[in-house]
Amino acid sequence: MEEIADKITYLELIADGIFTSEFTAALFLPHTNIHNFPSVKSLLARQGKGELPKPGAGYFNISRIEAAMSKTIAIAGKGGTGKTTIAALLIELLTEKGAVLAIDGDPSANLHMALGLTLEETVGGVREGMLDRKAVERMGIPRPNYMELRIQEALVESPRVDLLAMGRPEGPGCYCAANNWLRTSIDRLADNYDYVVIDNEAGMEHISRQTTRDVDILLLTSDPTIRGVSAAVRMKDLIGELRTHVERIALVVNRVGDGLPSEIERAITDANLELIGVLPEDPDMMKLEVMGTPLTKLPPESPLRKGVSEIAKRLGLR
Ligand SMILES: Nc1ncnc2c1ncn2[C@@H]1O[C@H](COP(=O)(O)OP(=O)(O)O)[C@@H](O)[C@H]1O
Numbered sequence: 001m002e003e004i005a006d007k008i009t010y011l012e013l014i015a016d017g018i019f020t021s022e023f024t025a026a027l028f029l030p031h032t033n034i035h036n037f038p039s040v041k042s043l044l045a046r047q048g049k050g051e052l053p054k055p056g057a058g059y060f061n062i063s064r065i066e067a068a069m070s071k072t073i074a075i076a077g078k079g080g081t082g083k084t085t086i087a088a089l090l091i092e093l094l095t096e097k098g099a100v101l102a103i104d105g106d107p108s109a110n111l112h113m114a115l116g117l118t119l120e121e122t123v124g125g126v127r128e129g130m131l132d133r134k135a136v137e138r139m140g141i142p143r144p145n146y147m148e149l150r151i152q153e154a155l156v157e158s159p160r161v162d163l164l165a166m167g168r169p170e171g172p173g174c175y176c177a178a179n180n181w182l183r184t185s186i187d188r189l190a191d192n193y194d195y196v197v198i199d200n201e202a203g204m205e206h207i208s209r210q211t212t213r214d215v216d217i218l219l220l221t222s223d224p225t226i227r228g229v230s231a232a233v234r235m236k237d238l239i240g241e242l243r244t245h246v247e248r249i250a251l252v253v254n255r256v257g258d259g260l261p262s263e264i265e266r267a268i269t270d271a272n273l274e275l276i277g278v279l280p281e282d283p284d285m286m287k288l289e290v291m292g293t294p295l296t297k298l299p300p301e302s303p304l305r306k307g308v309s310e311i312a313k314r315l316g317l318r
């Protein structure tokens, strides 16, 4: 009985972020004059999101506002090809333009270190905490709300960027409702930012289960090896099987010494991948890693930092 009640109340109204947005919009927006909300209005205009409705023109789709508000960039690729490095440098660049939410999708969370942040709790930890139903019920608030609170607590806040680490993926004991609430909480949180940057484990399967966000840019990383490029190609091909919609896919080849070997170039062309940039081997990286210094301390003239900046430009991110 309790299980059915959970499903009726929460699955329908809260679990699906898009449904919730549309439902809320349908309640309020027919009576809303967008011209009374100058910041939303100018945000939409700035982002060129089409015609604004005339005063009192009625229903205004809130998902358009959400779309105008955040751009999601996901990074995937074979282990050790520089996902976390590139994510950290990109995040740092984007903080100059707006609020950034960094999502660490790698269970062995390390993006926070690259950014110089301290991590205490992961989403996986929150999910596991929800398994103790009795303890959660003693809190006296509905479980989805409790989960949302705990997610807020897991968020590492800093002046320039906030970070959420996903931690371990769900274990066999986990129940579906918790995952749905989790998805909604993360989606709702992410809507508050201009940019969401997701550093994935290797592929995107794990993260795709935990957010319903569309991805604007999927940046695939590879080293200059056929194995690295093949892994990237496989990920590109697998994307179609995930629930996540990806708008644009681009490849970065990292740690390139003296130009790209022609075999690698051919493999990229054959796979129909867009090569957005090539990043050099950076001798300063080793020093930083040895000292455990955040990557954001890389000197401004670092060729790696400049390379990432160039890629961001080509992607229309700066
Ligand atoms: N362009 C580069 N020059 C030198 N070292 C690099 C470069 N890119 C990455 N590294 C190093 O390679 C290792 C793996 O990088 P990382 O970003 O953690 O990869 P991933 O997140 O894909 O596993 C790290 O020790 C990092 O310092």
Ligand SMILES: [Mg+2]
Pocket: 083, 084, 085, 106, 110, 199
């Ligand atoms: Mg990594």
